[in-house]
Amino acid sequence: MSTELTGAEITVRCLQKEGVDYVFGYPGGAVLYIYDELFKQDKVKHILVRHEQAALHAADGYARSGNKVGVALVTSGPGVTNAVTGIATAYMDSIPLVVISGQVPTPAIGLDAFQEVDTVGITRPCVKHNFLVKDVDELANTIKKAFYIASTGRPGPVLVDIPKDVSQQKAHFAYPEKISMRSYNPVTKGHSGQIKKAAQLILGARRPMIYTGGGVILSDAAAKLGDLVRTLGFPCTNTLMGLGGYPATDRQFVGMLGMHGTYEANMAMQHCDVLIAIGARFDDRVIGNPKHFYNEDRKIIHIDIDPSSISKRVKVDVPIVGSIPDVLEALLKLLKTGKDSPDHSALDAWWAQIDSWRARDCLKYDRASAIIKPQRVIETLYKVTKGAAFITSDVGQHQMWAAQFYKFDQPRRWINSGGLGTMGFGLPAAMGVQFANPKGTVACVTGEASIQMCIQELSTCKQYGLPLKIINLNNRYMGMVRQWQEFFHGNRYAESYMDALPNFVKLAESYGHVGMKIEQPGDVEGALKEAFKLKDRLVFMDFITDQTENVFPMVPGGKGLSEMILV
Amino acid sequence: MRHIISLLMENEAGALSRVAGLFSSRGYNIESLTVAATEDPTLSRMTLVTAGSDDVIEQITKQLNKLIEVVKVVDLSDGNHIERELMLIKVRAIGNDREEIKRMADIFRGRIIDVTDRSYTIELTGTGAKLDAFIEAMEPSAILETVRTGASGIGRGERILKP
Ligand SMILES: Cc1ncc(C[n+]2csc(CCOP(=O)(O)OP(=O)(O)O)c2C)c(N)n1
Numbered sequence: 001m002s003t004e005l006t007g008a009e010i011t012v013r014c015l016q017k018e019g020v021d022y023v024f025g026y027p028g029g030a031v032l033y034i035y036d037e038l039f040k041q042d043k044v045k046h047i048l049v050r051h052e053q054a055a056l057h058a059a060d061g062y063a064r065s066g067n068k069v070g071v072a073l074v075t076s077g078p079g080v081t082n083a084v085t086g087i088a089t090a091y092m093d094s095i096p097l098v099v100i101s102g103q104v105p106t107p108a109i110g111l112d113a114f115q116e117v118d119t120v121g122i123t124r125p126c127v128k129h130n131f132l133v134k135d136v137d138e139l140a141n142t143i144k145k146a147f148y149i150a151s152t153g154r155p156g157p158v159l160v161d162i163p164k165d166v167s168q169q170k171a172h173f174a175y176p177e178k179i180s181m182r183s184y185n186p187v188t189k190g191h192s193g194q195i196k197k198a199a200q201l202i203l204g205a206r207r208p209m210i211y212t213g214g215g216v217i218l219s220d221a222a223a224k225l226g227d228l229v230r231t232l233g234f235p236c237t238n239t240l241m242g243l244g245g246y247p248a249t250d251r252q253f254v255g256m257l258g259m260h261g262t263y264e265a266n267m268a269m270q271h272c273d274v275l276i277a278i279g280a281r282f283d284d285r286v287i288g289n290p291k292h293f294y295n296e297d298r299k300i301i302h303i304d305i306d307p308s309s310i311s312k313r314v315k316v317d318v319p320i321v322g323s324i325p326d327v328l329e330a331l332l333k334l335l336k337t338g339k340d341s342p343d344h345s346a347l348d349a350w351w352a353q354i355d356s357w358r359a360r361d362c363l364k365y366d367r368a369s370a371i372i373k374p375q376r377v378i379e380t381l382y383k384v385t386k387g388a389a390f391i392t393s394d395v396g397q398h399q400m401w402a403a404q405f406y407k408f409d410q411p412r413r414w415i416n417s418g419g420l421g422t423m424g425f426g427l428p429a430a431m432g433v434q435f436a437n438p439k440g441t442v443a444c445v446t447g448e449a450s451i452q453m454c455i456q457e458l459s460t461c462k463q464y465g466l467p468l469k470i471i472n473l474n475n476r477y478m479g480m481v482r483q484w485q486e487f488f489h490g491n492r493y494a495e496s497y498m499d500a501l502p503n504f505v506k507l508a509e510s511y512g513h514v515g516m517k518i519e520q521p522g523d524v525e526g527a528l529k530e531a532f533k534l535k536d537r538l539v540f541m542d543f544i545t546d547q548t549e550n551v552f553p554m555v556p557g558g559k560g561l562s563e564m565i566l567v
Numbered sequence: 568m569r570h571i572i573s574l575l576m577e578n579e580a581g582a583l584s585r586v587a588g589l590f591s592s593r594g595y596n597i598e599s600l601t602v603a604a605t606e607d608p609t610l611s612r613m614t615l616v617t618a619g620s621d622d623v624i625e626q627i628t629k630q631l632n633k634l635i636e637v638v639k640v641v642d643l644s645d646g647n648h649i650e651r652e653l654m655l656i657k658v659r660a661i662g663n664d665r666e667e668i669k670r671m672a673d674i675f676r677g678r679i680i681d682v683t684d685r686s687y688t689i690e691l692t693g694t695g696a697k698l699d700a701f702i703e704a705m706e707p708s709a710i711l712e713t714v715r716t717g718a719s720g721i722g723r724g725e726r727i728l729k730p
C-alpha cells in the first residue's frame with residue numbers, strides 16, 4: 001500500500017509533476033497547509049509578492065514571456081478578491097494560468113465564515129474554467145485538468161479553490177499522465193476545404209492585407225506567419241497584442257493598426273480587398289466602428305482556434321477554426337505547391353499606394369524639442385537595448401508610444417494588458433518576465449499614475465534581486481485621460497492631474513534600488529546607457545516629459561478606421 | 568426569432584450557473600430554461616428558449632459550446648422537433664363555472680389534479696402556444712395561480728442528442 005498524502009502535499013506534488021518552477025503568491029489562513037508543504041521542498045520556488053494582484057500579473061508575465069503556464073497561490077476572501085483584477089487581465093488576453101486559492105473549510109462554506117467569499121462565483125465570468133474541490137480524492141485529477149484546460153485550445157486562467165480541510169485530509173496520490181474530457185476537445189486541424197477556399201481567395205487578391213493578433217504569439221506561430229507573409233509578398237499589420245508576431249523592422253510590416261495604429265496600417269486595412277485575419281478578433285479598439293468598416297467591400301478569411309471569435313463583430317467569408325500553426329502550414333503547402341501566384345502588377349500598385357500612405361510619416365514628432373518627448377525616450381530605449389529587451393508596459397499614452405516606437409522583431413517580447421487595460425500591470429509583469437528569462441534584459445515602460453498602482457512590488461524586486469529597468473514617462477498627468485479630455489471634453493481636465501507625486505528617486509532608493517531623474521533631452525541616451533550598464537540593479541528612471549504631448553494617429557471612439565486624427 | 572436550444576452537460580454543481588451567467592453577462596435573453604439529469608446520471612439535459620437575430624443565436628451556440636462542462640449543443644429549431652411544456656393552473660371554480668371549466672380542460676386534454684369546493688387545479692401539457700390558448704380561454708379574474716415549466720424539446724425521428 002502506498003502511503004497517503006494530505007491535500008496540501010498532493011497540491012505541491014502536482015505542481016512538481018507539472019514542472020512548475022515558480023509559484024507567485026501570498027499566504028493566509030486558508031492556504032497554510034499548502035505553504036507548509038512548499039516550505040518542506042525546494043523544487044517549486046515560491047515568490048512572495050506584496051499584493052495578490054501582483055502575484056497574478058507576475059505569473060501572467062512569466063507565462064507570456066516564457067510560454068509556460070503561470071501559477072499563482074492566494075488565500076481565501078481578500079486574497080482572492082485582490083487577485084481578481086489579475087485573473088481578469090489574463091482572461092482578456094487568453095493567458096494560461098493556474099490559480100490556486102484557499103477556501104474556508106467545507107463545513108463552513110455558506111455560513112459567512114471569516115474570510116469567506118464565493119470564489120468560484122466571483123471569478124466565474126473571468127476564468128476559462130474554475131473548480132471548487134470538495135473531495136481530496138478529486139484533487140490531483142482536478143489540478144491536472146486545470147493545467148490541461150489552461151494551456152490547450154484558446155488558453156486562459158483556470159482557478160482551483162481548495163477548502164482548508166481538503167488540504168488537510170489524506171488521499172492516495174496518483175498524478176494522471178494524460179487526461180481526456182468528453183466535454184472539452186479543442187480542435188487543432190483546420191477544415192481542408194476551407195483552407196483551399198482561402199488559398200483561392202488569396203491568389204485572386206489585388207489589395208491583400210494580413211492582420212494578426214495575440215493568437216499568433218500564443219500559439220508560437222510567428223515563424224510560420226513570417227513564411228506566409230514573405231511567400232506572398234503581402235503587407236502585414238499586428239494588433240497591440242500581436243506585436244512581435246511579424247518582425248517590425250521588416251519592410252512588409254506596416255505597423256500596428258487600430259485606435260493608435262499607423263496611418264498606413266489603418267488605411268490598408270480599410271481599403272484592402274482580401275483580408276487575412278489570423279489569431280485576432282476585430283475588437284473595437286482595432287477596427288473602430290464596424291459599420292464604417294463595412295463601407296468598403298472586401299473578402300475576409302479568419303483563422304482562429306476559438307469559433308466564438310469568428311463572426312462575432314464582423315461577418316467573415318471564410319472561417320477556419322483550428323490551431324494557427326497547423327492551419328498556416330496547410331495553407332503554405334497549398335500556396336507553395338500550386339502553380340498560381342498572386343497578381344504581381346496588382347500587388348505592385350497596392351504597395352505603391354501603401355508607400356504613399358507611409359510617406360505621410362504619421363508617427364513624426366518634434367525631435368528638436370527642448371522638453372523631453374516621450375517618443376524620444378522609447379526610440380532611445382530601443383537603440384540602447386538594441387531592440388532585444390523584454391518590454392512590459394502599464395496602460396496609457398506611454399503604452400501606445402512603447403507599442404509604436406519600440407520595434408519588436410520577436411514574439412513574446414512585448415508584454416502588456418491589451419484586453420482589460422489594467423494599470424498596475426507593468427511592474428509585477430516585468431518581475432514574472434525576469435523570472436522566466438533570468439538572463440534577459442527587462443524594462444517596464446510606465447507612467448507616474450500607473451506605476452503607483454503596484455509600486456509596492458519594488459520591495460519584491462529587492463528581495464529577489466530583480467534588475468528591472470523602470471522607464472517612467474512622467475508627464476504629471478494621467479496622460480491618456482487628459483488626451484481624451486482635450487479632444488472630446490472641451491479641455492476640462494477633470495481629476496486627471498497627478499498631484500502630490502512622490503520623489504521617485506528617493507522612493508526607489510528607500511527600497512534599496514537606484515533612482516535617476518532625467519529632465520533634459522540631451523541626457524536621455526546617456527542616462528539609459530548608464531542604467532542598462534547596472535546589470536544587477538533595478539534602476540527607476542524618472543523621465544520628466546512633455547505634459548502636452550498626445551498619441552497620434554488616433555481613431556476616435558465610434559469612428560471608422562480611416563477617420564484618424566493625425567499630427 | 569425564437570430558438571429552442573438543447574444541450575447536454577456534465578451534471579456537476581455550478582454547471583447551471585455557468586449557463587445562466589453566460590446569458591446575463593453577454594446580454595442574451597432567456598425566455599425559459601429547464602434542466603434535469605438524464606438516464607445517465609452524470610449528464611444533465613437542458614432546454615433553453617431564447618430569441619435573437621441569426622448572428623446572436625450563432626454566438627449563443629458558440630459560447631455555450633465553449634463552456635467546459637457543456638458536452639453538446641444543438642439548435643432544435645434548425646430541424647423537426649417536438650416541444651412540450653407543463654402548466655399547473657389553479658382557477659376559481661364555483662357554481663356553473665365548474666362544469667364549464669371542466670369541459671374546457673377536457674377540450675385541451677388537461678387533467679384536474681386537485682379539487683376544492685371553490686377551485687380546480689388543472690395539469691396541462693403542450694406547446695407554449697397551447698398553454699397560452701388555455702389561459703386565454705379562462706376568465707382572467709378566475710385564474711388564481713399558474714406555474715409553467717418552460718419548454719422541453721427533443722428532435723424528431725432519428726435526430727438524437729447523445730454525447
Ligand atoms: C486600473 C485602471 N484604472 C483606470 C484606468 C483608466 N485609465 C486609462 S489610461 C489612464 C491614465 C494613465 O496615466 P499614466 O499611467 O500616468 O500614463 P500616461 O497616459 O500619462 O502615459 C487611466 C486612468 C485603467 N486603465 N486602469
